[in-house]
Structures are given as structure tokens and as C-alpha cells.
Amino acid sequence: MARKGPPRRLAQAKLPTPFAVFDMAVYQTEDGKEHLAISIGDLGGLPPLVRIHSECLTGDALFSLRCDCGFQLEHSLQRIATEGRGLVLYLRQEGRGIGLANKIRAYALQDQGHDTVEANETLGFPADARDYSLALDMLFDLDLRRVRLMTNNPRKVDALQSGGVEVVERVPIVCGRNPHNETYLTTKADKLGHILNPLPAASRANSAAPPDSPGSPDSPDAGDS
Ligand SMILES: Nc1nc2c(ncn2[C@@H]2O[C@H](COP(=O)(O)OP(=O)(O)OP(=O)(O)O)[C@@H](O)[C@H]2O)c(=O)[nH]1
Ligand SMILES: [Zn+2]
Numbered sequence: 001m002a003r004k005g006p007p008r009r010l011a012q013a014k015l016p017t018p019f020a021v022f023d024m025a026v027y028q029t030e031d032g033k034e035h036l037a038i039s040i041g042d043l044g045g046l047p048p049l050v051r052i053h054s055e056c057l058t059g060d061a062l063f064s065l066r067c068d069c070g071f072q073l074e075h076s077l078q079r080i081a082t083e084g085r086g087l088v089l090y091l092r093q094e095g096r097g098i099g100l101a102n103k104i105r106a107y108a109l110q111d112q113g114h115d116t117v118e119a120n121e122t123l124g125f126p127a128d129a130r131d132y133s134l135a136l137d138m139l140f141d142l143d144l145r146r147v148r149l150m151t152n153n154p155r156k157v158d159a160l161q162s163g164g165v166e167v168v169e170r171v172p173i174v175c176g177r178n179p180h181n182e183t184y185l186t187t188k189a190d191k192l193g194h195i196l197n198p199l200p201a202a203s204r205a206n207s208a209a210p211p212d213s214p215g216s217p218d219s220p221d222a223g224d225s
Contacts, residue, residue: 005030006137018079027138033092033192037138038077041085047146047168049086051076052135052156055094058103065135071176076150079209086143096120097129115187127192132159139165152194 007027015024015038025037053060053076059069073088080086095103104122107120117127122188130185139160148169149157155166173197177185188194 006141007035008133009141010179011033015078017081018077020084022077022081024117027141029134034089035092035134035138036090037142038088038090039086041083042131043085043087043142043144045149047166049076049080049083049140049150049171050144050147051080051086051088051150051173052132052160053088053090054130055090055092057094057100058165065087065176065180067181070148070172072150074171075173075175078152087144087147089138091134093130095135096127097131098123098125110149110184115191117187117191128155132156133163136160136163136165152188154193154195 007029010026010028011021012025015022020040022038022040024039027035027037029035032081039075040216051072053069053073056064056067056069058064059067059071060073063070076088080088082214094100098106098120102125105123106116106119109122110116118128120129137161139145144165146166146168147160148171149160149167150173151157151173152174154170154174155193157170160167172195185196
């Protein structure tokens, strides 16, 4: 992705939601894209809950059941509201970084039988074209160096840890499974390494995480569904 320089914080205001009143701040990158930091409470002190959410117009705004994005976004805001403290970074990396039109092209290929990874590759893209350096820049801007990351994706954990933000806990966010996204979720687990079936804490120590995942920051509590 062509992104130079750190993002600039442009504007901030309150964001009232059904769950709580959040603070939102807009960051702009040099490519002109606008990203959001949505937070509540004082983020200093103990590591807060953080969700790094990649834009999914169809799931986040249009109730699509093809994926789990909208459910995860709602769950994150709800859980952060319940804790009274935390942050959602809403990154404009639509379609795992390939953009909306290409994601819809990938959906069309999936309707013909390709899985989500094959569809990206058939279009000439990597399976996942996202770049988390932007998330790191935003976390640094917010003075956050230690977080409890809400994700099922070990690559996100790796990206933060190798960029200098410690993930003290990976909090599973397993929700929204339905007949329309069953195959998609299975592919994410099989080919992209997502951890979608948290085991009971006692038996999880050496299992669910794929070989390249850090494993240790897993949350002791299982994800909900
Ligand atoms: N290219 C492509 N992008 C997709 C597809 N389905 C969802 N997305 C995008 O995938 C991104 C979300 O990524 P996911 O793999 O669902 O989840 P994640 O962010 O890696 O991991 P979690 O933190 O566990 O949610 C969003 O940008 C969606 O627009 C698809 O079939 N093809
Ligand atoms: Zn989605």
C-alpha cells in the first residue's frame, strides 16, 4: 500500500451509540484516506481492550451475512462500553486491503466456487494485502504500548508485537457465524490461520494457535457466539 508518513489527526467529536457515548477522532493518511479512533474512558494505566477493525462496507453498514465483520464491530463497541474503557481503530482497508470493487469481484468468484483466498489470488492479489503500520502509528499517537487485542487473527497480534506494541492478551471475538459465512469462516481458519474455535482454557495451552502465532497472549476466557 502506498502510504507515506504518519497519519494526521484532523478532527474529533463525540459519537453517541446505543452502547455508550464514545469519543471519535479522524486521522488522515497521505493517500487521502480517513481512519477513525473510537474510544471511551482513560486509555492510560492498565492495558485497555483494543479492536483493530478493517473496513467492510457490506458487513459493517449493509448487514451482509457473507462475513462476520458487522457482528464483530458491534460486539467490540458493546464490550468496550461495558468495560467503560477501550478503543476501536476503524481502518479503511476495505476487502483486506484490495478495495470495495475488487472485494465484490472476489465475491463473484466465490459465488462460482472459489474460496476467499483463491478468489483474491485469481484477481492477482495476495490473500491479505493489509498493512498494520497505520494501526501502530495511531496507537503510538494515543500513547498506547500495551493492549488487550480483540481478534482471532494471529497475524494482527504478530504485526503489533513486531511493531513495538505488546499484546498482553488476545481476546477472542468469535461471533456472527451463519449459513452464509460458514465456508468463508472455515477458509479463514484453514488458510489464514484464524483461531475460531477457542477451547476451554485448561486444554488450550498448546493447541488452537497455528505454528507461527505467538500463542501466549491468549485470553483465558472463551469467545462468545
Ligand atoms: N478480499 C476479500 N476481503 C474480504 C472478504 N470477506 C471479508 N473481507 C474483508 O476482510 C476484512 C476483515 O478481515 P477478516 O479476515 O474477516 O478478519 P480479521 O480482521 O483478519 O481478523 P479479526 O480481527 O479476527 O476480525 C474486511 O476488510 C472485509 O472487507 C472476501 O471474501 N474477500
Ligand atoms: Zn466483512
